[in-house]
Amino acid sequence: xxxxxxxxxxxxxxxxxxxxxxxxxxxxxxxxxxxxxxxxxxxxxxxxxxxxxxxxxxxxxxxxxxxxxxxxxxxxxxxxxxxxxxxxxxxxxxxxxxxxxxxxxxxxxxxxxxxxxxxxxxxxxxxxxxxxxxxxxxxxxxxxxxxxxxxxxxxxxxxxxxxxxxxxxxxxxxxxxxxxxxxxxxxxxxxxxxxxxxxxxxxxxxxxxxxxxxxxxxxxxxxxxxxxxxxxxxxxxxxxxxxxxxxxxxxxxxxxxxxxxxxxxxxxxxxxxxxxxxxxxxxxxx
Numbered sequence: 001x002x003x004x005x006x007x008x009x010x011x012x013x014x015x016x017x018x019x020x021x022x023x024x025x026x027x028x029x030x031x032x033x034x035x036x037x038x039x040x041x042x043x044x045x046x047x048x049x050x051x052x053x054x055x056x057x058x059x060x061x062x063x064x065x066x067x068x069x070x071x072x073x074x075x076x077x078x079x080x081x082x083x084x085x086x087x088x089x090x091x092x093x094x095x096x097x098x099x100x101x102x103x104x105x106x107x108x109x110x111x112x113x114x115x116x117x118x119x120x121x122x123x124x125x126x127x128x129x130x131x132x133x134x135x136x137x138x139x140x141x142x143x144x145x146x147x148x149x150x151x152x153x154x155x156x157x158x159x160x161x162x163x164x165x166x167x168x169x170x171x172x173x174x175x176x177x178x179x180x181x182x183x184x185x186x187x188x189x190x191x192x193x194x195x196x197x198x199x200x201x202x203x204x205x206x207x208x209x210x211x212x213x214x215x216x217x218x219x220x221x222x223x224x225x226x227x228x229x230x231x232x233x234x235x236x237x238x239x240x241x242x243x244x245x246x247x248x249x250x251x252x253x254x255x256x257x258x259x260x261x262x263x264x265x266x267x268x269x270x271x272x273x274x275x276x277x278x279x280x281x282x283x284x285x286x
Contacts, residue, residue, distance in 0.1 A: 007037060007038075008036060008037055008038040008042060008046065009035055009036060009037070009256070010035050010036075010037060011035055012256070012260055013034075013035050013036075013253050013256040013257060013260070014240060014256075014257060014260055015035070016034035016035030017034060017035070017240040017241055017242055017253060017257070018233075018238050018239070018240055018241075019182070019229045019233045019238065019239040019240065019241050021230070023229070023241070024226065025184075025222050025225050025226045025229065026222060026226075028184050028241060028243065029243060030184050030185050030186040030189060030243045030244060030245040031186070031243060031245045031246065032243045033243070033246060033249045034243065034253075035253075036249060036252065036253070040246070040248050043248035043249075043251075043252060044248075046252060047091070047248070047251060047252055047255065050252065050255045050256065050259060051092070051095035051255065052095075053259055054092070054095055054096060054255055054258055054259050054262070055095050055096050055097065057259060057262035057263065057267060058096040058097060058100055058101075058132055058262065059096075059097055059100065060262075060267040060268070060269060061073065061100065061130055061131075061132065061262060061265065061267055062097065062099065062100035062130045062131065063130075063269060063270055064130065064267060064270050065128075065129040065130020065131075066130070066270070067270040067273070069129065069130065069270075070129045070174070070175045071129065071130075071175040071176070071177070071265060072127040072128065072129055072130060072131050072132070072133065072175065072176045072177070073127070073131075073132045073133065073176065073177045073178075073179065073258070073261055073262065074126070074127055074132075074133040074134075074135065074171065074176050074177070074178045074179065075093065075132065075133065075134045075135070075179045075181070075254075075258065076135045076138045076140070076178065076179065076180040076181065077089075077134065077135060077136055077137070077138075077181055077183060078137060078138055078140050078144075078180070078181065078182050078183065078228075079181075079182065079183030079184065079185070079244065080183075080184075080185060080190065080214065080218075080221065081190070081194075081208065081211045081214065082185055082189075082190045082193040082194060082211075083183035083184065083185045083190075083244045084183060084185070084244045084247055084250055084251075085136050085137070085183065086136070086206075087247055087250075087251065088183075088250070088251060088254050089103065089134060089136060091251050092251050092254055092255050092258070093132065093134050093258075096132065100130060100131050100132060101131065101132055101133075101134065102125070102127040102128065102131040102132065102133040102134070103133075103134045103136070104125035104133070104134065104135055104136065105136040105137065106121065106122075106125075106135065106136065106137040106138055106139075106141060107137070109121065118139065118142045118160070119139060119163070119164075119167055122135075122138065122139045122167075123167075126171065126176070127176065129175070132258070133176075139164055139167070140164070140228055140232075142157065142160055143157050143160050143161060143164070143224065143227070143228055144221070144224045144225065144228065147220075147224045147227075148217055148220045148221055148224050149217075161227070161228075161231035161232055164232055165231075165232055165234055165237075168232075168234070168236065168237040169234075169236055169237075171237075172236040172237060177261050177264070177265070178236070178237040179240070179257050179258065179261050180233075180237055180238065180239045180240060181239075181240050181242050181254055181257065182225065182228075182229065182239055182240070182241050182242070183242050183244045183250065184241065184242070184243055184244055185244045185245055186245055187215060187218060189244075189245045190215065191215075194207065194211060194212075229241070240257060242254060
């Protein structure tokens with residue numbers, strides 16, 4: 001399947017997905033499949049093949065950390081409910097070795113978290129060397145939900161964009177590659193997915209009545225997401241905009257973003273720190 005990739009992707013996915021100045025949230029087509037020439041029929045086999053590549057690279061990252069390599073990767077998944085964040089964690093990141101995955105989900109802050117700076121809980125979840133960290137929601141809640149619901153004055157959240165940029169700069173300077181993904185699903189598709197949760201007892205646990213209220217605030221969320229993309233897509237930590245109405249596409253696209261980032265690290269298997277031939281002889285003799 002690897003030989004078919006050039007015909008399925010027109011270019012590296014990040015070239016189609018990376019947010020560019022002037023792009024408008026209101027113009028995003030959640031049904032689109034930017035840069036992909038294939039179809040849903042191609043997805044299962046391709047996803048399997050690319051998951052294998054991701055798993056190999058992830059293991060190399062972890063193996064190198066055992067030899068002193070301090071690098072890591074952080075995948076930030078930000079999107080409205082039903083955008084498919086959980087599916088990415090399960091079907092994409094889940095293809096890797098759990099030993100090298102550092103998963104964190106950020107919901108409503110606890111009383112303890114509220115007693116600290118908003119980045120306190122985020123800093124605690126930064127992936128250690130050799131790990132792929134996953135933020136299921138993130139520090140961007142503090143310039144999205146906080147802004148939309150007027151939880152703090154504008155004078156407070158306004159300064160957070162620069163704080164976040166500085167925080168992410170520190171992470172990249174320390175050896176963390178950041179992949180930020182803004183996941184967009186249409187209101188119609190979100191409605192279908194919420195309805196499915198109400199129709200299936202095995203999905204009740206995923207349903208939150210507050211999601212209906214959040215749908216009514218979509219114009220405010222559009223404005224908030226636009227500000228996030230405009231103010232925090234930087235050279236060291238650019239945003240990628242992924243249409244998510246087609247789950248098979250969003251999973252393939254984010255898999256490719258992870259593979260691209262890992263390949264850019266030029267990871268080889270760490271050499272043995274012992275005499276291989278001597279160890280073979282010792283093993284044969286016992």
